[in-house]
Amino acid sequence: MSSPPLLIFTDLDGTLLDAETYSYAAAQPLLEQLKAAHVPVIPVTSKTRAEVETFIQQLSLQTPFITENGSGVFIPVDYPAFERPEAAELVGNYWVLALGCTYVMARAGLKAVAQSVGRPLKGFGDLAVDQIQTLTGLAFEDAKEAKAREFTEPFLTPKNIAAADLEAAAADMGFRLVVGDRFSHLIGSEAGKGAAALELKALYQAASDRPLTTIGLGNSPNDIDLLENVDIAIVIPAATGPHPKLSDRGWQIAPQPGPAGWAIAVEKAWQQLDQ
The missing domain is CATH 3.30.980.20 (Putative mannosyl-3-phosphoglycerate phosphatase; domain 2)
Incomplete structure (x- = not known):
């Protein structure tokens, strides 16, 4: 498989997952389209590996993911899109880049x-x-x-x-x-959502002869580090509007909260990149 021209890095709670129900149903049709087009959707979250594994099993995602605010990058051992990074260690079914402390x-x-x-x-x-x-x-x-x-x-x-x-x-x-x-x-001190996303982007880019575009989505101040390190930053609002610390940075604001807004904003950005 050749590396895709688009990478999507996404926070989970309140972003791809509804803030109250943790449902992703409104985004599921688009997630299936992205999977069919070999566009990686990469969770970037404060959640643990155990929490993310439960989520990706539900969605049948087979992409890398980033845990604990950019402290660990988990790459499935048989992931075909790029070569195993030299610094990664084998942990269970993953090659792991540990950016943070123990x-x-x-x-x-x-x-x-x-x-x-x-x-x-x-x-x-x-x-x-x-x-x-x-x-x-x-x-x-x-x-x-x-x-x-x-x-x-x-x-x-x-x-x-x-x-x-x-x-x-x-x-x-x-x-x-x-x-x-x-x-x-x-x-x-070396960890961070932005640093982890850049590590993964470099791995995908090294395996591709096309320049990659990155989209990042988040809803809270702990996503700022991610949103500052992607090409297209999209803020997912709460029901009362975007978080005040994210609303005045010139980033795109999704039209709705949660997975519904996620799907609308991602589909629009994806279509614009295809033009």
Whole structure:
């Protein structure tokens, strides 16, 4: 198979998946068309490998995917579109590019950051599965998958500490911080959704004699790193409109929330590229 001229990098929750129901039904017909045209749809998410595997099995996706805010790039062992990257290690059924730190390092880093800011910071490693259920609304098995971290440590975003102070403390310890409204994520300094997407683009491009175009889709501030590193950035709005931190950057805004807006925006961009 020759490498396709288009790559689609997409966040999941609130983007390809409905924010409330986690359904992707409105996008499924277009996903089938993209698959038939050999256009890779590559999840780029804060989710764990276990969470993404459940999703790609439902959709029968056979593409690489990016987990834990750009910390791990997972490439199926028999993936035909490009050569195995030299730096990748075999883990189960995947060649894995580990851009971030290990989970043990992230746990230790969170304790160090907490000590630095003088406030307790409660991470997923401090929580039982049923506590994660309560905080997230996930079903038990889904919460269990969310707790199966390999690279990063999500923690409850404290309300009494400025985001800049948390970010500075993380940087001092050699980490990066992705700050969210409810949860923030401590990640390795070399990790990031944008860096991971660029790694994959380079692999596809090396196997292609045609220049590749990348589309990126996201709905929240933790997608900024991805959207800044693609050719066409598309913001998926919430029911109340696009997130304020994404609305004024000159990026395209999908006409509807969730998978319906995802499908409309992607189909339009795809058609324009074909012209």
